[in-house]
Structure formats: C-alpha cells, structure tokens
Amino acid sequence: AQRVTQPEKLLSVFKGAPVELKCNYSYSGSPELFWYVQYSRQRLQLLLRHISRESIKGFTADLNKGETSFHLKKPFAQEEDSAMYYCALPSGTYKYIFGTGTRLKVLA
Amino acid sequence: DGGITQSPKYLFRKEGQNVTLSCEQNLNHDAMYWYRQDPGQGLRLIYYSQIVNDFQKGDIAEGYSVSREKKESFPLTVTSAQKNPTAFYLCASSGYPMNTEAFFGQGTRLTVV
Numbered sequence: 001a002q003r004v005t006q007p008e009k010l011l012s013v014f015k016g017a018p019v020e021l022k023c024n025y026s027y028s029g030s031p032e033l034f035w036y037v038q039y040s041r042q043r044l045q046l047l048l049r050h051i052s053r054e055s056i057k058g059f060t061a062d063l064n065k066g067e068t069s070f071h072l073k074k075p076f077a078q079e080e081d082s083a084m085y086y087c088a089l090p091s092g093t094y095k096y097i098f099g100t101g102t103r104l105k106v107l108a
Numbered sequence: 109d110g111g112i113t114q115s116p117k118y119l120f121r122k123e124g125q126n127v128t129l130s131c132e133q134n135l136n137h138d139a140m141y142w143y144r145q146d147p148g149q150g151l152r153l154i155y156y157s158q159i160v161n162d163f164q165k166g167d168i169a170e171g172y173s174v175s176r177e178k179k180e181s182f183p184l185t186v187t188s189a190q191k192n193p194t195a196f197y198l199c200a201s202s203g204y205p206m207n208t209e210a211f212f213g214q215g216t217r218l219t220v221v
Contacts, residue, residue, distance in 0.1 A: 009148060034209075044198065044212040086150065088210075095166075096141065096202075096210055100150035 002027050002091045006099035013077050014107050021072040021102050023061075023087030031089055033070040035061055036098075038084040047072075047085070057081070077106045111135065114199050114213035121186070121193065121220050129184045129216045131199035138203065140182035141210070144168060145196040154197075157182055186218060194220050 003026040013019055025031055035047040048056045050063045050070060061072045070087060087099040112133045121127045133140065142154040153166030157176040171190025176182055182201075186193045196217050202210040 006150075036210075043214050044200075046209045049209070095153065095156055095164075096200075097153075098143070098151035100148065 002089065002097055004087050004089050004097050004099040006085075006087055006102050008102045009100070010103045010105065012105045012107060015079055016076050019072075019074045019077045019081070019104065019106075021085050021087075021104065023070045023072065023099060025068050025070060025087075025089055027068075027089060027091070031063070031070075033061075033063060034088040034090075035059070035070075035072050036086045036088055038086070040083070044086070077104075079106045079108060082106045112199055112201055112211055112213040114197075114216050116216060117214065119216055119218045121218060123220055124188045126185055126187045127218065129186070129197055129199075129218070131182045131184065131213060132180055133182075133201045133211070134180060135201055135203070135211060136179070137201035137211070138179070139201060140176070141200045141202075142166075142172070142174065142182070142184045143198045143200065145198055145215070151198065154184065193218055 005024045034049045036044050037047040038044045059074045061070050063070050082105050084101050084103050086101045089097045091097045115130045139158050141156040143151040145151055152168050154172050155166050155174040157163035160179050163174050163176050173185045196215050198215050199213040200210045202208050
C-alpha cells in the first residue's frame with residue numbers, strides 16, 4: 001500500500017540548532033514527494049518538492065530511494081520556522097497522500 | 109485574487125442536522141479535494157474529484173457527501189450519519205499533471221453542539 005510516515009508528532013529544537021524532520025514513504029514506482037507547511041493561522045502551503053531540488057527558506061530535502069526517505073533539513077533553525085509540517089505523496093490519479101504531520105517548535 | 113475560498117470559517121451544528129461546507133476555486137484546476145484534519149492524525153482524505161460530475165471516495169467518506177456540478181465548486185455535506193463530525197475541514201485543488209502543487213483553503217472548523 002502507498003503510505004507516508006512521519007514518525008515524530010513533535011520536534012523541539014533550540015534556535016540555531018540543526019533540524020531534521022523525518023519522512024518515509026512506501027510507493028511502487030518513482031515517487032514525487034512534497035513538503036507542505038502550515039504556520040499558525042495560515043493556510044497549508046507548499047514548502048518544496050523534490051523534483052525542483054531547490055532550497056526554500058533554508059530548507060532542503062533529498063529523495064533517498066534506497067532508504068525510501070525524504071527528510072526535511074535545515075542547518076540553523078529560526079523561531080519563525082515553528083509550524084506544522086506535512087510530507088505528501090501524489091498517488092494514483094489526482095490523489096494526494098499526506099503523513100500525520102510533525103509540529104516543529106523552535107525555542108529561543 | 110486567485111485561490112480557494114472556504115466558507116464559513118466557523119460552523120456550529122446541532123446533532124442530527126446536515127450541514128454543507130462551501131469550497132470555491134478560481135484557479136481553473138481540474139482536481140478538488142476535501143480533507144479532515146484532526147490533531148495527531150494529519151490530513152485524511154474524505155472525497156476527491158477529477159472532473160465535473162465525477163468524484164471518488166477517499167479514506168473516510170462515510171457520513172459525508174459531495175457534488176461537483178461546476179468546475180469551480182466542490183461543496184461537502186456532513187450528514188447526521190457522521191458519528192464524530194467535530195473537526196477542521198480543508199478543501200484543496202490541483203491542476204494537471206497530477207504531481208503539481210495542491211492549493212488549500214483556509215479551512216472550516218465544524219463543531220457539533
């Protein structure tokens with residue numbers, strides 16, 4: 001079955017510390033993976049997608065097919081990074097599968 | 109101003125009543141989705157629609173119904189058969205091909221009183 005797993009419900013780090021939000025997937029074929037972010041009182045929005053290989057707000061994510069992972073990383077966390085993060089996998093025809101989300105808290 | 113609009117933002121329902129949540133988009137997207145967001149459970153897919161007059165059940169469709177009479181609109185009805193309707197509901201849309209970005213509305217918080 002196609003699945004996205006985010007093992008951590010809550011991740012707390014201090015400002016300036018590195019961040020890694022974990023995402024593992026189960027998918028037959030070549031997956032297209034995304035990270036979405038939901039800041040407080042804002043709508044859920046795209047943070048980055050693996051095919052673009054870009055860095056957004058200092059975040060990067062590399063698709064590791066061997067480990068079936070798509071972890072989100074940032075070398076130095078900032079307080080404004082505090083938010084809910086979802087890993088997502090488009091599956092089949094017009095169907096997005098989301099993970100359960102990880103709440104990131106960056107402490108001053 | 110392009111995007112997805114959900115209304116109302118807050119909705120209160122008495123037990124036994126049906127309520128309809130509105131979702132409108134002006135992005136000319138073919139696909140539209142309804143998700144339910146509960147703490148610790150992430151986003152769970154209720155229904156999705158690829159084109160007008162067609163829709164498919166998601167993972168938790170029981171107690172919900174939808175229609176897609178217009179490309180721009182995808183209303184969700186929460187029926188009295190839904191045993192635990194109190195939740196935050198998100199509508200989204202995406203274009204073609206399927207692996208493009210999904211755009212989300214601001215959400216509707218439904219509370220059963």
